[in-house]
Amino acid sequence: MTDHADIRYTAAPGEAATPHEATAPGRPRRAVRGLPDRWLATLFVTPSIALLLAINIFPLIWTVYLSFTNFRANQPGRPVEWIGTRNYERLLGSEDIWGYLQATAHFVVWTMLIQVAIGLGLAMLINRDFKGASFWTTIILIPMMLSPAVVGTFWTYLYQPQTGIFSAIVDLFTGLGPIDMIGSVSLAPWAIIIVDTWMWTPYIMLLCLAGLRSIPDYLYEAAEVDRAGPFQTFWHITLPRILPFLMLAVLFRGIENFKMFDMVVELTSGGPGSTTELASINLKREAFEKWRTGYASAFAVILFVTVFGLGNIYVKALNRVKS
Amino acid sequence: MSSAAVRVTDTSPRGKMIAGTLVIAYALLTMIPLVWIVATSFKSPPDSISYPPKVLFEPTLEGYVNLFTTRSRQTPEYIDSLGPPATWYDSLVRERNMVITGESRFAGRYMNSVIIGFGSTFLAVFLGTLAAYAFSRFRIPLRDDLLFFILSTRMMPPVAVAIPIYLMYRGLGLSDTHLGMILLYTAVNLSLSVWLLKGFVDEIPREYEEAAVVDGYTRFQAFIKVVLPQMRAGIAATAIFCLIFSWNEYAFALLLTSGTAQTAPPFIPIIIGEGGLDWPAVAAGTTLFLVPVVVFTVLLRRQLLRGITFGAVRR
Numbered sequence: 180m181t182d183h184a185d186i187r188y189t190a191a192p193g194e195a196a197t198p199h200e201a202t203a204p205g206r207p208r209r210a211v212r213g214l215p216d217r218w219l220a221t222l223f224v225t226p227s228i229a230l231l232l233a234i235n236i237f238p239l240i241w242t243v244y245l246s247f248t249n250f251r252a253n254q255p256g257r258p259v260e261w262i263g264t265r266n267y268e269r270l271l272g273s274e275d276i277w278g279y280l281q282a283t284a285h286f287v288v289w290t291m292l293i294q295v296a297i298g299l300g301l302a303m304l305i306n307r308d309f310k311g312a313s314f315w316t317t318i319i320l321i322p323m324m325l326s327p328a329v330v331g332t333f334w335t336y337l338y339q340p341q342t343g344i345f346s347a348i349v350d351l352f353t354g355l356g357p358i359d360m361i362g363s364v365s366l367a368p369w370a371i372i373i374v375d376t377w378m379w380t381p382y383i384m385l386l387c388l389a390g391l392r393s394i395p396d397y398l399y400e401a402a403e404v405d406r407a408g409p410f411q412t413f414w415h416i417t418l419p420r421i422l423p424f425l426m427l428a429v430l431f432r433g434i435e436n437f438k439m440f441d442m443v444v445e446l447t448s449g450g451p452g453s454t455t456e457l458a459s460i461n462l463k464r465e466a467f468e469k470w471r472t473g474y475a476s477a478f479a480v481i482l483f484v485t486v487f488g489l490g491n492i493y494v495k496a497l498n499r500v501k502s
Numbered sequence: 503m504s505s506a507a508v509r510v511t512d513t514s515p516r517g518k519m520i521a522g523t524l525v526i527a528y529a530l531l532t533m534i535p536l537v538w539i540v541a542t543s544f545k546s547p548p549d550s551i552s553y554p555p556k557v558l559f560e561p562t563l564e565g566y567v568n569l570f571t572t573r574s575r576q577t578p579e580y581i582d583s584l585g586p587p588a589t590w591y592d593s594l595v596r597e598r599n600m601v602i603t604g605e606s607r608f609a610g611r612y613m614n615s616v617i618i619g620f621g622s623t624f625l626a627v628f629l630g631t632l633a634a635y636a637f638s639r640f641r642i643p644l645r646d647d648l649l650f651f652i653l654s655t656r657m658m659p660p661v662a663v664a665i666p667i668y669l670m671y672r673g674l675g676l677s678d679t680h681l682g683m684i685l686l687y688t689a690v691n692l693s694l695s696v697w698l699l700k701g702f703v704d705e706i707p708r709e710y711e712e713a714a715v716v717d718g719y720t721r722f723q724a725f726i727k728v729v730l731p732q733m734r735a736g737i738a739a740t741a742i743f744c745l746i747f748s749w750n751e752y753a754f755a756l757l758l759t760s761g762t763a764q765t766a767p768p769f770i771p772i773i774i775g776e777g778g779l780d781w782p783a784v785a786a787g788t789t790l791f792l793v794p795v796v797v798f799t800v801l802l803r804r805q806l807l808r809g810i811t812f813g814a815v816r817r
Contacts, residue, residue: 213720213721213722213723214720214721214722216640216721217640219636219640219721219722220636220640220641220642222632223632223633223635223636223640224632224633224636224637224642224648226629226632226633227629227630227632227633227652227692227696228633228648228652230629230685230688230689230692231651231652231655231689231692233689234667234685234686234689235655235658235663235689237666237670238663238665238666238667238670239658239663239666241666241669241670242662242663242665242666245665245666252665252668252669297528301525301528304521304524304525305521305525307517307518307521307522308518309518309519309521309522309525310518310522311522311526312522312525313803315522315525315526315529316525316803317799317800317803318529318532318533319525319528319529319532320799320803320806321532321533321536321796321799322532322535322536323810324746324750324795324796324798324799325750325792325795326749326750326751326752326767326791326792326795327750327752328750328752328756328767328768328770328771329750329767329770329788329791329792332770332771332784332788333535333539333784333785333788334535336539336542336781336784336785337535337538337539339551341553342550342551342552342553342555343555344534344535344538344555347554347555348534377532377535382810385806385807385810386807386810386811386815388807389807389815424815427811427814427815431810434657438659438660438661438662440659440660440661440752440753441752441753441767444752444756445752445771459659459660459661459662459753462659462661462662463661463757466661466664466665467664467668467757472665472669475665476665476666478662479659479661479662479663479665480662482659482662483658483659483662486657486658486659487654487657489657490653490654490657491650491654493657494650494653494654497811497812497814498814500811500814500815501814501815
């Protein structure tokens, strides 16, 4: 790419005002008619950055400010007081928050474990290139493209203890009779894990498949020559090669599930009690039902920081697998 | 690239057959919920809540009629006094001792989804194309930091961002407006659009533009006449991803809209019939809402991997 470097910036800093200089003899850079590249670059990038600043960064700064106040959005006339770090102290000191974070952790850890197991297994099966593999892969991928809220809605119907198909199928195989997945304290956390697994296993599967397909055949041939067993081949060749892809998938889905909102709101709305009240759902309660805007903002800031940290790792992983 | 694989380890026909059987079994299992919902949309309300669940049933369009209309219960005498029903859906409703009183809000909510979806997709792809080209071709100060910043906006939890946006929109008069939602979804989609499109621009050899510039095109003309036409497939794929995101989005729609600009996802759960949820109507709404996504997913299947990794993994 180095041989193109000259055309990339005909207008280096300071040259834009006197474009004829660019063609001065002895200069390696070629002149391009029209706007200097630097201007064009600014013109092309600014609108996007401006929109993101207005709709993401400005609100973010506002949230940080609000988190130090006792503002309540439903009482705009009330004087706003600066209360320092009291919201944070109250937040970190409250027992409930740990409960919500625990529910969230339970959800994230189990969905990831189950989905990696099924997704990796499926990918290895699909990678055997049986007849019709690409057709069935497309079918498998459909759930992950659907609207999580709508998925949550129709799973409440599938989960109905008496009339739902889920209960009926489980009963058919186990004879347990009607089970109330959403209404039971012990089953509800698993109800949301099952739906998330139904929806997002294809995501993990697709990235594992990409990893498997990036492994050159000669490695397997070499393993064959060395008389490596299937387990050794998997452990020493397959796993190290797909690990970056798996990392990418788990990081992204882990972050998404950490902030999970829509599917669970529609499915259980946090219940029964607060057994499935994940962090985002509690945040919505505080902010838009109890209208404790300042307190909710402090919670939001904590979530931001966590997600931002994880996101940083994700981008590093992303750059590592870049093909 | 996937080679049609002469993998030494797993070529036995028997191994393929077992693999195929297991994968097909999983695919069929995963399709049950969707097939069940589509089937439910053609059930009558009593059939939808029968115990045990009915696999075989007499199909009816009642769910769809209920989805698009509002009805009121009347005495049989009153209904008899109305004279013969004018349409097939009138007679369908009258069998349940009801008369149609008007149109439901579903069609409007669906249209909102279409308007906001297409509006934000157009804007996100337009802005994203420009930014992606600039990031791919020009030397931009802090380029990697800016790209990271753009991607990090995608990671923000929607509910957390919704608090200040709610306040900001209330101040600007953008609450519950199409414009407000279009701008918001454009901002959320920009990260995907810039990253994905940058990947597509990176794949176009620079030589084409160089040749055009040597021929006397300005850089801008070269972008419009040489680069853009080659980006067509990439732009189409990106647009579909953005459209699906806007179409599916729920958290912002729930918290920031209530009527005028409300989209279908927060509305579908509240399609209530008499005495609890009218499941066939909910299923009908769900079916009409999901069908376009399924069609687009099938069209997009070769680009999916790229889309879900922001362009980092290509095949």
